[in-house]
Amino acid sequence: MSQKDPVTIYYLQMTSPEQIRGKPRPEGLEVMEAEVKEFRFNRYLYQLVGEAWQWADRLKLPDADWQRYAEREQLRTWVAYHRGSIAGYYELEQQAGGDVQIAYFGLAPKFIGRGYGGYLLTHALESAWSWGTPKRSGCTPAPWTTRARWTTIAPAVWRFTAPSGSRCAVIDEYSHHA
Template sequence: MSDPTDNDDKTLADEVSVNITRLEMAAPLNVAVPLPAGLRLAIMLAENMPVHLYRYLYEVIGKPHHWMLRRMQNDETVTSIIQAEETRILLLYVDGCPAGFAEMRLNLPESVDLLYFGLVPDYQGRGLAKFFFAEALAAAWSHNPEKLRLETNTLDSPRALQLYQRMGFSPVSTAEDVITLWK
């Protein structure tokens, strides 16, 4: 027979408190980001993305940062979200291999919300994040929203908040939340 306190301790150990920073960008920032040298790059809009490919990228990119929402949703829900008219997913390819993705939701005319952005670990540290993020911002601004919005938290890359602010985002609020760790 198991002790109920053990389960409570395990549940608490599987969760962590995080600080969330919400950021907004009110106008495009004209930042020229050079194309990383020596790599064949392509950025493509994913249309009717299969849920298995989405889940693969979501896990390989998001697991180290404990992304939570989509892993809690069933395949039907995820499919309806990622294939919705207001969703845009950009895929970054490096030398023909999927290397990252950016997911945004169009809440026009008010905003475009950048929901997820990241690189596959094998492609981090090569100067791709700033380049890809600049391209994702250009794609978001092409819809003429009043502003762009995004959130980051203390489990994201320690460089994420710095990148977002260098690219023109400003913090507008902070909050605390509890995240279930991804094992």
């Protein structure tokens, strides 16, 4: 993908925790919340997971902006580990009104294709539903919305999010300029 190729962002929506069709935890994979907030860690995770997909929009942010983003009460970060190495991560962001969305989600390059993504997504969905009590206010906004920065991996993501009960709500494209 060149720096001027369009980037597609898929917005997925889940309206009930009963829609989750979870994947089992692969042997040796552990997911832990990073309870002590440290913006440098979030920046590292963003770069580790996003580099292959050209996530670059946040890399130029100064430390103060990263700190404001990552160390606020409305953001929680979970990290997947396999044999002590970071296999992936996700961030949950609580919205006004109690909605929770997946702000970022992905696997580190060496862990793609090992069956970890389905379980990590299951963990993210269950964590999102357990964080507070989402409220429905008509059809919009949805009581629970996921948003992830999936570009070239979108077909693979859709294969395992559709069985998890998510549905595509909006597709947005913009030109990527690193």
